[in-house]
Amino acid sequence: MSADFLPDEAPADGPPDLPADRFEAERPALRAVAYRMLGSLAEAEDAVQEAWLKLSRTDIAEVRNLGAWLTTVVGRICLDMLRSRTARREDPLPEQDPVGGAIRLPDPVVTAMTRADPEREILIADSVGIALMIVLETLSPAERLAFVLHDMFDVPFDDIAPILGRTAVSTRQLASRTRRRVQGAAPAADTDLARKRDVVNAFLTASRGGDFDALLAVLDPDVVARSDGGTRVPGVLRRGASDVASQAIAFARFAADARPVLVNGTPGVVSYAGGRPLSVMSFTIRNGRVTALDILTDPTRLAALALPV
16 A cells, blocks of 8 residues: 555556546545545545445446545545544544543655655645644544535535435534634644744754753743654653653654654654654644644654655
8 A cells, every 4th residue: 555645556447438547637636535534644545445446336427527426435435434433442532541642643744845746735735734634633523524525625515415414504514613613723823834944943953952941932832742652652742831842852862863844734854763763743833933743653654654765
């Protein structure tokens, strides 16, 4: 399974009336839908492949708008996956039980600072940063579907309602309530890329130098830091500039090499130790200060990412 989301070839035994290149043309957008729905690159790929299999069993003469049809198919598949995940009580909500390891961050989309990657740009278009993805993780499956399909991909409520088994009016109300929740939990971050890069560089310089006061200057007083170490390492949630600054200084001692990258389109850092990736850090920056720091340290998930070398 492709962790770096490069396009795969469609199966050769697909429907004869539908050239594979027509499905391939829709694949990047479908991955984007599935990623927002699931927060997992691997599961998003599975959902897209399942959509292809469903298409291969469908009379395409009845499909008037292939892109719209596939989008709703992927939405339904992702909804079922989310409901199954909830039923098994897997992937608990972020911050639910930080001491017990309940924090699970969504997969980051990591790209090099200097290399354009059209596939990944499509995947994270519309400013889908880690902060927003974390908020999406807190929604119910129905809320997430309504918000993602309508607010992010302009799917009409008349098309979303049958997936949820609701009326269009009820679906519109659900999306409206969810929109208010999302906007309240993920207020707009700074948009100046150069300014955000300066803030991240200041954070790294202060961490490496053990400059506690300089870290306090770049951190919001109410900053939140989340780390996801996987199943073997309990997740950690820290709040407040002093606590986060102390941990940043301690962590910097283990990271021999920290390299700037883009994480979901915003400046971030990949840290290495002994030539192996140690972490991916994503920064949420508002008013020139770091308000959230999300750190993925799970070695299994890091190995599955296509990290810049």
